[in-house]
Amino acid sequence: MTTIHRQLMLSLLTNKLNPEQVSDYCPNGLQVEGKAEIAKVVTGVTASQALIDAAIASKADAILVHHGYFWKGEAASITGMKKKRLQALLQHDINLFAYHLPLDVHSELGNNAQLGQLLELTDVQPLVGVQPTGVVMYGRYPQAKTLDQVAALLEQKLGRPVLSHSAGQQVVQQLAWCTGGGQGYIDAAAHAGADLFISGEVSEQTIHSSREQCIHFIAAGHHATERYGVKALGEWLAAESGIAVEFIDIPNPA
Structure with missing residues (x-):
């Protein structure tokens, strides 16, 4: 042994x-x-x-x-x-x-890096200006998807339902995400031009940020993400x- x-x-x-x-x-x-x-x-x-x-x-x-x-x-x-x-x-x-946090932000083994792989994203990189580096990530789909398609993919990969909030009819191509209790980063994601922000949890104010800044939002579970x-x-x-x-x-x- x-x-x-x-x-x-x-x-x-x-x-x-x-x-x-x-x-x-x-x-x-x-x-x-x-x-x-x-x-x-x-x-x-x-x-x-x-x-x-x-x-x-x-x-x-x-x-x-x-x-x-x-x-x-x-x-x-x-x-x-x-x-x-x-x-x-x-x-x-x-x-x-x-x-x-060292596990959240690790570029290879981290929670954010692993969720990016599950989401099948390309051009994955840390969201500029957010510290520590890697606590929020940014990526894209080569071909745009709908919010429902991304939500369905997450539910399939995570094996659980997600909370999905649409901010309009726009498609999803640029994504930002922070696993766990990272819902407060939705404003930084919107500022960066993301079409969708994904986190583990949701707060009451998260939905207002989603509506008023026209950015879709998905809460997929703190534990699951x-x-x-x-x-x-x-x-x-x-x-x-x-x-x-x-x-x-x-x-x-x-």
């Missing part, structure tokens, strides 16, 4: 994602220390209790996620749900690695290190 030392795994992930280059709302990297030698890694979107329980059942030595713990502004006390999660990790000596970055990262890690990596999707309608 192939194993990798915890610090070597951390070094591989750090060198690939360069977390020090991004100012984030949580610590990126090793958040909870477990056993030194790692043979099995479970990847998932969020370090929920359900994912931890699945990792324990799978006899994983480490969990690698996009949404980890210790967010800015959260209560510092280890009680309730947080205590139960951390207790399970520590009792089973499981490492927890988490990468938030962010499944693919951590899955791709896990596949890269397996190829790089030779250890076993299993992606476990914990369903979430949000």
Whole structure:
């Protein structure tokens, strides 16, 4: 059985994602220390209790996620749900690695890059003027599509319904997108001339921005749009290190 030392795994992930280059709302990297030698890694979107329980059942030595713990502004006390999660990790000596914005913006393995591939777009590049670079992406279809066609493609690829709002009759050729809770970037997308903006979530004001700036909008689910970055990262890690990596999707309608 192939194993990798915890610090070597951390070094591989750090060198690939360069977390020090991004100012984030949580610590990126090793958040909870477990056993030194790692043979099995479970990847998932969020370090929920359900994912931890699945990792324990799978006899994983480490969990690698996009949404980890210790967010800015959260209560510092280890009680309730947080205590139960951390207790399970520590009792089973499981490492927890988490990468938030560094995984969103990575040009190859990132959530945005992976969603662009699912959308079958060309000329994909970061939206100029939005920081950190890569948090909003821009691409195009060589042949224009309708909003309904793009929505149907997303529903097919993501396996879930999407919320689609039309801002008029114009076709869709130039797209901007930000996975997860990126709906606030719709104004930057409209300013850049996009016909459609896609994000994971929607807010009340998002629809007004869509209407008044004549830009279509699709909310495709925070969880659904962010499944693919951590899955791709896990596949890269397996190829790089030779250890076993299993992606476990914990369903979430949000």
